[in-house]
Amino acid sequence: MTYLEAQDHLAKIKKEVVINHELAGVTKLFDGEKTCLFENVKHYEMPVISNVVFDRKSIADSVGVEVDKLIDKYLACMAEPLPCEYSQEKPAHKSCVQVGDAVNLLELPIPIHHEKDGGQYITAGLLIVKDVATGKQNVSIHRLQVFNEKEMGILILPRHLWHLFSQYEARGEALDIAICIGAAPALLLASQAITPYGVDELEIANAMLDNQLKLVKCETVNVDVPEHCEIVIEGKLVPSVRKVEGPFGEFPRYYGPAGDRPVINVTAICRREDAIYHTILPGTKEHLLLGGIAREASMLRTIAHTVPTVKAVHITFGSSCRYHAVVSIKKEHEGEGKNAILAAFSNSHEIKHVIVVDDDIDIFDADHVEWALATRFQAGEDLMLIKGSLGSKLDPSSDKGISDKIGLDATLRLDRDSNKFQVMRIPGLEQMKREDYL
Ligand code: FMN
Known part of the structure; x- marks a missing residue:
């Protein structure tokens, strides 16, 4: 509680709240932003808490690491x-x-x-x-x-x-x-x-x-x-x-x-x-991240067996932290992008769509990933389609869990014409600050 208050992460809900649906509704209003402490739950003495962890930082803080070290720490603790x-x-x-x-x-x-x-x-x-x-x-x-x-x-x-x-x-x-x-x-x-x-x-x-x-x-x-x-x-x-x-x-x-x-x-x-009674509202960031982080760690470990230069894995919120993985690799051999896709599918039957990008792409930035797809991917060469494999039974578009899967290799070819792929840049931009110009 002290941590949450110090970070301004705690919403103390003082108004009387009905346990059925209303408590879920208020939790949803603060999803991804704040922990809710319901101090006045109709017909109950016991307070209720929800959204206890609600983003990657709140999870990383709870185990005392920076966000970009969370998966490393998790894997190290699983190993020992x-x-x-x-x-x-x-x-x-x-x-x-x-x-x-x-x-x-x-x-x-x-x-x-x-x-x-x-x-x-x-x-x-x-x-x-x-x-x-x-x-x-x-x-x-x-x-x-x-x-x-x-x-x-x-x-x-x-x-x-x-x-x-x-x-x-x-x-x-x-x-x-x-x-x-x-x-x-x-x-x-x-x-x-x-x-x-x-x-x-x-x-x-x-x-x-x-x-x-x-x-x-x-x-x-x-x-x-x-x-x-x-x-x-x-x-x-x-x-x-x-x-x-x-x-x-x-x-x-x-x-x-x-x-x-x-x-x-x-x-x-x-x-x-x-x-205090803790409830997790299904489908909130709290629910999705707990499973998503575990899956990212497991997939990173699996891909590293075949593509040792894999950098990171992001299993996205949009896919309910289950179905879409974005993987970054530092490609050293032609074909590694597709091997990373195969490894991602082998890691979890739930994974449905995999995108592999080079390590200059921020896989936590959806626009950046889309830019890689828009400018580095050609479906005829870079798309892998697998029909009729086992997916998630909770994906309603599947046939009782039987699901098609695609992998998109958006990594650059190693023998590319480097002039064509020279990313534009403004000299000095990295050092410039807005406040110096206001
Ligand atoms: N797994 C289930 O089998 N049934 C569930 O109802 C279920 N509900 C879950 C609810 C939440 C909020 C979360 C975060 C996970 C849920 N899971 C559920 C997933 C399991 O807890 C998870 O896969 C766990 O690692 C299984 O552990 P085990 O392999 O040691 O059995």
Whole structure:
């Protein structure tokens, strides 16, 4: 809070706000600009916070680096995670504990965000599970629909949580889970890391936080959670039970459909006395950037295996931080632009359009990228079209996820006529300042 206020990044919403739709609307008004602290939520004592991180700088600041070093730091921490120690202190989130019959999710200010959402959704919970065979934990964020006081539905795409849950389900056993709401941004970012199964994302977060992350044990489940968070919901992912969850307004700004989904039975709710409830409004910069930065890091690493001179990757907001990648390379061999495109596609099935440019182009400036396309790209030579591969099922233009993809190589040929591509320049412009002429 102190940081946000010092940076003038905090909008304190004093007016009474209704939890359904109105809270989402105000969050949207400040999307990309400010964190919203809702101090007066109708029918609830607990304040709500949204847009906790809202641009690249706020994320970089949260892990103590400059924006242009964020991906490097993330990759370094993924390469060398740091095991966490247990805290010896009683954590603040254990000052109010509900167990058994006392558990009541409906007391928390959990919003309905969009018009056709199936109900109230928890969207900013770090879902932690422990693989008891290795002691390593897995952390991920999932949309969680509140069904009643003690039950939630969960969407689990086939990644690491699904991998562990399906083993328990095959044995007819429930999987212990904990959901942490109101944890530090570094933990949210670490939860999105694209790693092999078995890498503990809390250890990545600990590396990002310079070994300051301590854990505490849960009350009713065998899971360790961060010492500092506002609310911890404990529960069991039950085997062989499915209930209808959804629809839900998702990151591409369309609704994900309703379907039969696994169910969590809540066994405890622990919270700070003065807890603040964090919600992530789907499709906002906060939502998109958390996934986008993780994908940029992963794609940079993959492309570097085949094009070592890759400089940076930008997965754009316009593509919901999922579908379009702009890649800059320092081309040293003819054909590397197309190899970078192939590597980008191999990195993520969600990627649909890739543009590769030379390293004199600012890939975070859409006009600059378009200029490269306009003046360095010829479709007959530089366009790669791939038909009928797997894309994102949430892209409504795909056929149940089957999608065409294109790669655009807008790098200059190495044997070009350098006179034709001489970029015009005004001598001395770099040193000139407007104020000196006013
Ligand atoms: N992944 C899902 O499978 N289901 C979801 O409902 C879901 N919702 C998300 C909501 C937000 C706000 C964010 C940032 C991500 C969401 N994700 C969801 C993505 C996963 O959290 C992410 O891919 C994570 O890295 C998966 O971790 P795992 O591979 O360790 O299972």
